[in-house]
Amino acid sequence: xxxxxxxxxxxxxxxxxxxxxxxxxxxxxxxxxxxxxxxxxxxxxxxxxxxxxxxxxxxxxxxxxxxxxxxxxxxxxxxxxxxxxxxxxxxxxxxxxxxxxxxxxxxxxxxxxxxxxxxxxxxxxxxxxxxxxxxxxxxxxxxxxxxxxxxxxxxxxxxxxxxxxxxxxxxxxxxxxxxxxxxxxxxxxxxxxxxxxxxxxxxxxxxxxxxxxxxxxxxxxxxxxxxxxxxxxxxxxxxxxxxxxxxxxxxxxxxxxxxxxxxxxxxxxxxxxxxxxxxxxxxxxxxxxxxxxxxxxxxxxxxxxxxxxxxxxxxxxxxxxxxxxxxxxxxxxxxxxxxxxxxxxxxxxxxxxxxxxxxxxxxxxxxxxxxxxxxxxxxxxxxxxxxxxxxxxxxxxxxxxxxxxxxxxxxxxxxxxxxxxxx
Numbered sequence: 001x002x003x004x005x006x007x008x009x010x011x012x013x014x015x016x017x018x019x020x021x022x023x024x025x026x027x028x029x030x031x032x033x034x035x036x037x038x039x040x041x042x043x044x045x046x047x048x049x050x051x052x053x054x055x056x057x058x059x060x061x062x063x064x065x066x067x068x069x070x071x072x073x074x075x076x077x078x079x080x081x082x083x084x085x086x087x088x089x090x091x092x093x094x095x096x097x098x099x100x101x102x103x104x105x106x107x108x109x110x111x112x113x114x115x116x117x118x119x120x121x122x123x124x125x126x127x128x129x130x131x132x133x134x135x136x137x138x139x140x141x142x143x144x145x146x147x148x149x150x151x152x153x154x155x156x157x158x159x160x161x162x163x164x165x166x167x168x169x170x171x172x173x174x175x176x177x178x179x180x181x182x183x184x185x186x187x188x189x190x191x192x193x194x195x196x197x198x199x200x201x202x203x204x205x206x207x208x209x210x211x212x213x214x215x216x217x218x219x220x221x222x223x224x225x226x227x228x229x230x231x232x233x234x235x236x237x238x239x240x241x242x243x244x245x246x247x248x249x250x251x252x253x254x255x256x257x258x259x260x261x262x263x264x265x266x267x268x269x270x271x272x273x274x275x276x277x278x279x280x281x282x283x284x285x286x287x288x289x290x291x292x293x294x295x296x297x298x299x300x301x302x303x304x305x306x307x308x309x310x311x312x313x314x315x316x317x318x319x320x321x322x323x324x325x326x327x328x329x330x331x332x333x334x335x336x337x338x339x340x341x342x343x344x345x346x347x348x349x350x351x352x353x354x355x356x357x358x359x360x361x362x363x364x365x366x367x368x369x370x371x372x373x374x375x376x377x378x379x380x381x382x383x384x385x386x387x388x389x390x391x392x393x394x395x396x397x398x399x400x401x402x403x404x405x406x407x408x409x410x411x412x413x414x415x416x417x418x419x420x421x422x423x
Contacts, residue, residue, distance in 0.1 A: 008238075009201070009219055010217060010219060011217050014203070015214070016209070022152070025142075025152050025215065027122075029111055032113050039110070040071065043102065046073060047102070048072075048074065048101075049073050050405070053071055053119070055068065055143075056116050060145075061093075061147070062199070062255075064254065070083055073100055073102055075100050075123050076092045076093060076095070077092065077141060089195070092175050093143070094172055095151035096137065096151075096156075096160065096208075100127065101127060104127050105125065105126075107124075107125040108126045111124055121140060121143075123139055123140070124138050128164075130167055136157070137155060137156055139156070140154075147218035150214070151214040151216070152213040153212050156209060160205040173201040173202045174200070175197055175200045177198060178253070178257040180194050180196065181193055221251075222241075222249045222251045225249040228249075242274065244268060245264070246263055246265060
C-alpha cells in the first residue's frame with residue numbers, strides 16, 4: 001500500500017493502516033520525557049489562534065534553515081518569517097488543515113515535544129467547529145533535523161474529502177513562497193509586501209485514513225551548495241546558478257528571490273562561469289543587454305530560465321495584459337536603418353517596415369504567452385517591477401478567508417500583508 005510521489009523539492013510515501021511503518025511513524029508522546037512535553041494552554045482553549053515555537057535544532061524547509069515555526073489551532077504549522085493574519089495561504093506544513101476549534105471540548109489539546117533532533121506537534125481530540133458531532137480528530141506532524149517530515153493519523157472519523165472548506169481551507173501537504181517588498185511611491189516610507197507561492201506539495205487526500213502515515217523526504221536544492229564549482233556542476237532537478245555578488249547558489253525560486261533580483265544575479269549567472277575576476281565590467285555589460293533579453297518569449301526576461309520542474313510557481317496573479325509595458329521595453333532597432341544618407345531609400349524603408357512588423361508580432365506573441373502563462377519567468381519579472389498593474393488580494397475577513405490571531409502579536413506588519421491572487 002505504498003505510494004511514491006515526486007514533487008521536485010520533496011518525495012512522499014504514503015503508508016496504509018495495514019503497513020507496519022504506519023505504527024512505527026506514530027510518536028507516542030505519553031511515553032516521552034514529561035518535562036519536554038508541553039501542552040499549549042492558549043492554543044488548547046481557543047479558535048483560530050497561532051503561537052510561535054522555538055526549535056532546539058535547525059530544520060531545513062525547502063532548503064532554508066528554520067529555528068522558529070508557528071503552530072496553529074487549524075491543524076497546520078506556519079513556516080514564514082512574517083506572521084500575518086492569513087496564515088493558511090502559503091508557507092505551511094499541513095498534516096490536516098481544517099476548521100478545528102480546540103475550545104469546544106475539554107479533551108481537545110495542542111501538544112508539542114522537542115527532543116533535540118525532532119519536533120512533534122500533535123492535535124489531540126480536536127473537533128471541527130462547524131460539525132462538532134462528527135467526533136474528534138487526533139493526528140501529528142514530526143519535523144526532523146534532516147528536513148524529513150512525517151504526518152501520522154490516529155483518529156479520523158470521516159474521509160478528509162468530506163470535510164467542509166466553506167469556513168476554512170482544507171489542505172494536506174506543504175507550501176513555500178517568497179516575499180517581495182515594494183515601495184509605494186504615493187506614500188513615503190511605506191512598503192507593501194506581496195507573497196508569491198513558488199511551490200506546493202498536495203498529498204492525495206483519499207489515501208489518508210485512520211492509522212495511516214505519510215513520510216515526506218527532502219530532495220536536494222540549489223541552496224545547499226556553498227561554492228560556485230559545486231553549484232554549476234550539480235546534477236539535481238534544478239537549474240542551479242551561482243551569484244558572485246551574494247555568494248549564493250539558487251534556481252531563482254527560493255525565499256531570497258528579492259535579493260537575487262535586486263543584485264542583478266539573473267544577468268550575472270547567464271554564462272555560468274566561476275572564474276570571473278572583474279565584476280564591475282560584467283555589471284556594465286549586463287545593463288546594456290537587459291532591454292534585449294526582456295523581449296524573449298520563453299521566460300528568459302530576467303536572465304534566468306524556469307527551473308526544470310513540473311510545478312512552476314502557483315499563485316502569481318492570474319490576469320493582466322501588459323502591451324504598454326512591452327512597448328517601452330522593445331529596443332528601437334529600426335532607427336538604425338533610418339539614418340538619412342544611407343543606402344537606397346527603398347531598401348531602408350523595407351528593412352524598417354520589416355523590423356517594425358517583427359517587433360509588433362513578437363510583442364503580440366509575448367503578450368499572448370504571458371496572458372496564458374501568468375506564472376512564467378517573464379510574467380513574474382513584470383509583476384515584480386510593475387506591481388500596481390497586476391491584481392493582488394488583500395487579506396480579508398469572512399467566509400473562506402479565515403483571519404488568524406497570534407497569541408503574542410509582534411509589531412503591526414501583519415496588518416498590511418498582501419497576497420497575490422491564487423491560480
